[in-house]
Amino acid sequence: MSLFRLSLANMRCNKGKTAVNILIIALALILFLVVNNLAAALAQYVNGMKALPKYRTLQVTYNRGFGSRETFEGTLKGMSHVKQVRQAASPLIGMIQDSAQKITDGAYEDYYYLTFQEFHPDVKIDLISGEYPKHPGEVVIPLNFQPYYDSYMSLTKEKIPYLNGKDFIGDTITFSFRDVQENWHQDKVTVVGVYDSVKVLEEASTAYLYQEDFIRLSKIRFEDPNYQPTDYEVVVDEYQNIPAVEKQMENYGAIPSRKTSLGGIGDFAFLMSGASAALSAVVIAFTLLIVCYLISSLIGKRKKLVALFQTLGYRNAKIFRMLLSEVLLIGLAGTLAANLLTALLFGPLWEPILTRFFSVYFLPLAIQWDYYWRTVLISAAAGCLIPLCALLFCYPKLAKIRPAEVLSDG
Amino acid sequence: MTMIEIKDLTKQYAKKVTAVDHVTAVFKDKTFYGIMGRSGSGKSTLLQLLGTLAAPTEGTIVAGGEDITRLKPNALADFRQKQIGFVFQDFQLHPYLTALQNVMLPMQLNAGISRREQKEKAMELLRKVSLEHRADHYPKQLSGGEQQRAAIARALANDPRYILADEPTGNLDVQNEQRIFSLLKELSGNKTVIAVTHNPVISQYAGVVLHMQDGRLQGEGMV
Known part of the structure; x- marks a missing residue:
């Protein structure tokens, strides 16, 4: 035994x-x-x-103050750790981005951003439900849509936290926003799809709020699907080198318009x-x-x-x-x-x-x-x-x- | 040949109760000893001392020329394994092992025997106690008499010199009681058997009957 x-x-x-x-x-x-x-x-x-191209890139907005486009592009290309510089790609996709923060009068405020995102061809928004926007005024929204936090957006749904974005498909949202001069504007958008917000981070478009011609650009993009963006995408060799490239840009006088928040996650x-x-x-x-x-x-x-x-x-x-x-x-x-x-x-x-x-x-x-x-x-x-x-x-x-x-x- | 010699053996509990009181005796080879006495007379304690299950407060026990009261725990365990077979009133069989497996239990410690040999020997012992037909039965499937016979077979597993039985017929009917005592008597042909009991019937089977009273041993065979 x-x-x-x-x-x-x-x-x-x-x-x-x-x-x-x-x-x-x-x-x-x-x-x-x-x-x-x-x-x-x-x-x-x-x-x-971190391995995705998106998280190894920065986006910088061309400004006429930097001289010709060629000079600007050449300067960007000459920076260390920069592998490639290219114009941000079309087509335009309307989307409401996740909440982000901005300091106003010394206090943090939460925002949603209505943006018209130009994505790198390698990067796709993962739609969970619905379809991609094809017409002006159509947007996709994040699945974990949280209008509860937002005080700048009036919605057709009740303001409860953590709403499932799928519930908004087909709804028209009245989108109130203000520009840098504190002027309020209003527009209406229709929700046509829901995307996986974790895979498209908030940082991807926040720069628009700081642009003086934000409203004008937005309007143009709504009305002209063939609009060519002036943003450049800078491909950095390694994810960790993004801050170093950002610093070089700042020394040059250009401000990176997209900052990664991957550090946060x-x-x-x-x-x-x-x-x-x-x-x-x-x-x-x-x-x-x-x-x-x-x-x-x-x-x-x-x-x-x-x-x-x-x-x-x-x-x-x-x-x-x-x-x-x-x-x-x-x-x-x-x-x-x-x-x-x-x-x-x-x-x-x-x-x-x-x-x-x-x-x-x-x-x-x-x-x-x-x-x-x-x-x-x-x-x-x-x-x-x-x-x-x-x-x-x-x-x-x-x-x-x-x-x-x-x-x-x- | 003198097999067990106890000298001045005393067992006190908490320095107040004296269960065994300066007992001196000799238990000879190939003899069936019956120790009788009332409850609390100290007979079971004496058996525990002989079986090295308890340590004496005073005195010595010499078995086979060796003072076993001086042995260390591991040596005591080895002594019990090789020299002593215990039989208890309530049988103490492993409830989830068959009769055969229960008999094989002490053999597990004997590295010199293969598993097959263990099984053969266990079957032989069960045959000896007329229980071979119940080898694959669990204790709860056996009658009291059968369980005690299985316990006796287990006690013989390592061919010990001494069989120590504590009230071996305490839970049995008259017929089984006679059968067990006969078996113990038969075993005393080549072993020393010491049984403590209330049962006066033992006098018909035991070669020597001793009486225990107030921790003292009296009777034939006393020194």
């Missing part, structure tokens, strides 16, 4: 406690897997974005990874405490069995090995259950959970649930180490069992 077989027989003596131990470990590991896999997915997402990813590590540590520590208690009470229930083994001549080390193989089986069962449940259920469930219960629409689309083997291996190690540590902690209790006291009342 193998140690494994004997351990299985011993486990059957306390089926309830064994099941509770497996359940607690499985629940803790599910939480561990979810948190860590999300952090890993987010990190992978940020890294993926990068910080968020970093924060998530730190938070997931902290949360994992708390979960593991808490689980260890519970399993310690359960194994301690398990040994209490097993006194008679342990005493029997002692009378048969089993050394305490051998009994410990027997219990060790038992707790490792418990740990493996918990790990297996956690991984199976997470793999089977979490993938399909996490999008409905986030959207229905937490009203978060953009994360599930932006970050795809994935299974990371490193996380799985760490969870397996944790699943086995938790009961092992608990057993080591409870060993003194095991060593104190005296068969004479347990087996007989003599």
Whole structure:
């Protein structure tokens, strides 16, 4: 009879406690897997974005003050870390951008921006629903449309936070805005589609507000689909070198019109990874405490069995090995259950959970649930180490069992 | 040949209750000893001391020329494994192992026997106690008498020198009681069997009957 077989027989003596131990470990590991896999997915997402051409580019607006276009282009091309300079591409696409911030009178204000975006041909807006704007006055809006924050836009929908952008398709939005001279303007746009706002960051168009001819340009672009933009796209060799190029531009007197906010989401990813590590540590520590208690009470229930083994001549080390193989089986069962449940259920469930219960629409689309083997291996190690540590902690209790006291009342 | 010699053996609990009080005795080889006494007389404690399940407060136990009261825990475990077979009133069988597996349990510690040999030997022992037809049954599927016979077979697993039985017929009917005592008597042909019991029937089977009262041993065989 193998140690494994004997351990299985011993486990059957306390089926309830064994099941509770497996359940607690499985629940803790599910939480561990979810948190860590999300952090890993987010990190992978940020890294993926950094690799996109869009996040290695700056956009700068040509100004007649810089002389001829050729001189301007030549200067940009001569800057270090600049790989390519090209005119920002057409066609025009109308879109309402996510909220951004501007300091007005010393205080932050949140805005939505109505912009007519020229995208690099390599970069497409991922439409989730509806269609691309084809006519003047048509716009696409972000999925996580949050009119609640915006005080410069009157809407046909109720002002509630985190509305699903899909609900606006077909609606006409009265868009009020003010220019840099603080003059208010109003226009109407029709929502024809919803895009994945995480994949099109806010920074992509905010410069328009600072342009003196913003209104004029906007109007021209509405009315003339063949309008040729004067913006240049500067392709930088590496994402990290964008600030250096920006500085060179500023020294030249040109102001980069588009600043990346990838740093922000990068910080968020970093924060998530730190938070997931902290949360994992708390979960593991808490689980260890519970399993310690359960194994301690398990040994209490097993006194008679342990005493029997002692009378048969089993050394305490051998009994410990027997219990060790038992707790490792418990740990493996918990790990297996956690991984199976997470793999089977979490993938399909996490999008409905986030959207229905937490009203978060953009994360599930932006970050795809994935299974990371490193996380799985760490969870397996944790699943086995938790009961092992608990057993080591409870060993003194095991060593104190005296068969004479347990087996007989003599 | 003298097998077990106890000298001035005393066991006190919390320095107040004296369960075994300066007992000196000799247990000879190949003899069936019956120790009788009332509850609380100290007979079970004496058996635990002989079986090294408890340490004496004073005195010595010499078995096979060696003072076993001086042995360290691991050496005591080895001594129990090789030299002693225990039989308990409530059988103490592993509830989730079959009769055969229960008999094989002490053999797990014997590295010199292969698994196949363990199985063959366990079957042979079950045959000896007329239980071979119940080898694959779990304890709860066995009657009290059958469970005790399985426990005796387990006690014989490592061919020990001593069989120590604590109220072996306490939970059995008359028919099974006779069967168990007969079996123990048969075993005393080549082992020392010491059984403590309330049951006066033991006098019909035991070669030597001793009486325990207030922690002291009286009777034939006393030094």
